[in-house]
Amino acid sequence: MSRPYAEVIGDPIAHSKSPLIHGHWLGRAGIAADYRHCRVAVDDVATYLAERRADPDWRGTNVTMPHKLAVMEHLDVIEEPARSIGAVNTIYRAEDGTLHGTNTDAPGFLEPLRSLLDESHLFRMARILGTGGAARAIVKALAGEGFTLVLAGRDPEKARRLLDELAPEGEHHAVDLAHFADPTDFAFDDREGLLDLVVNASPLGMTGQPPLHFDFSHAPPGALAYDIVTSPLDTPFLQEARAGGLPTVDGYAMLIGQAAAAFEHFFGQKPPREQGDAELRALLTA
Structure with missing residues (x-):
């Protein structure tokens, strides 16, 4: 059975801590969804986004180097502050099916x-x-x-x-x-x-x-x-x-803060942080 998912793309990408952060929150919130990493080469950005656009289970992606500029021309809407900053680090699908790019670093x-x-x-x-x-x-x-x-x-x-x-x-x-x-x-x-x-x-x-x-x-x-x-x-x-x-x-x-803003775009609710980030920080430093 398919499950909703989000992911992070980049090249290289295996080092990313985003799957650990989002996976921790998904488990805590009891959300039946996944978050994974996906290596995407520079020449494959357009193909990647076209494939994900057609995938009903895909909820969005975080974008890391070197793709924060390259993804922009393939999106339907560039939101603030991404437009002013000149870089997108989060892509999500809006209710009307359009792909929106934003920046949660700020x-x-x-x-x-x-x-x-x-x-x-x-x-x-x-x-x-x-x-x-x-x-x-x-x-x-x-x-x-x-x-x-x-x-x-x-x-x-x-x-x-x-x-x-x-x-x-x-x-x-x-x-x-x-x-x-x-x-x-x-x-x-x-x-x-x-x-x-x-x-x-x-x-x-x-x-x-x-x-x-x-x-x-x-x-x-x-x-x-x-x-x-x-x-x-x-x-x-x-x-x-x-x-x-x-x-x-x-x-x-900053790493956790920007991830929290992206999580809300992907999964429609704030991540469970009522107890603070101590447990998550322990996982990140383990």
Whole structure:
């Protein structure tokens, strides 16, 4: 007997933790459905989507590298914020049968910050390290929450173009990533009533990648340090932040947050998270 299913596509894809996350929630919710991974080569994206469009059991797919741009031309509707970000990470079939592409990275990134964002602040500033696909979603998300952004990349001109494209309304700043590598004696003013973030939105510090060079003298007092890297989960960036007394958010927060938003598109209900994500995090780190 056939069962409804969703999946994640990419190339490579075997490393994806999405099947574990969604499988855990499906089991907890008692939903008779599956979530799997499917390797799709670059040249097979159109064929894959045509086949899934015709499959009544298919509920949608998460999209990872290198397909977040390639899938867009084969969809019927590109929703916000995917249209502005310029990348789709979630595809689902609407009630009328059309295929919709959206991006859950932005709401997934914001989810662990929601209690802070619900407060009022005199000023909000975020230092974002990186200018890749994840950074695009984060820039869009934080600009929408009233942050002034300092975007740092190895190519400051690329950072400037990204800001002009995704956050044209604010007075944002583009700098060289190396600017944050050396200590500074900058005297920060009183941060009471302000919200400061320092976000590693790059793969630097990830297993197999070069280290991230960030000197925490550039972080304002009380700033929250957020690293989207998931391997290792406790990065040197987060360790240094904690050593300096700063609060931190790790990469599983965004990973789980974006998956939760996708789950609702696929299966028509929120995932069961009433008890928090401790059990799921234990499974992810096992």
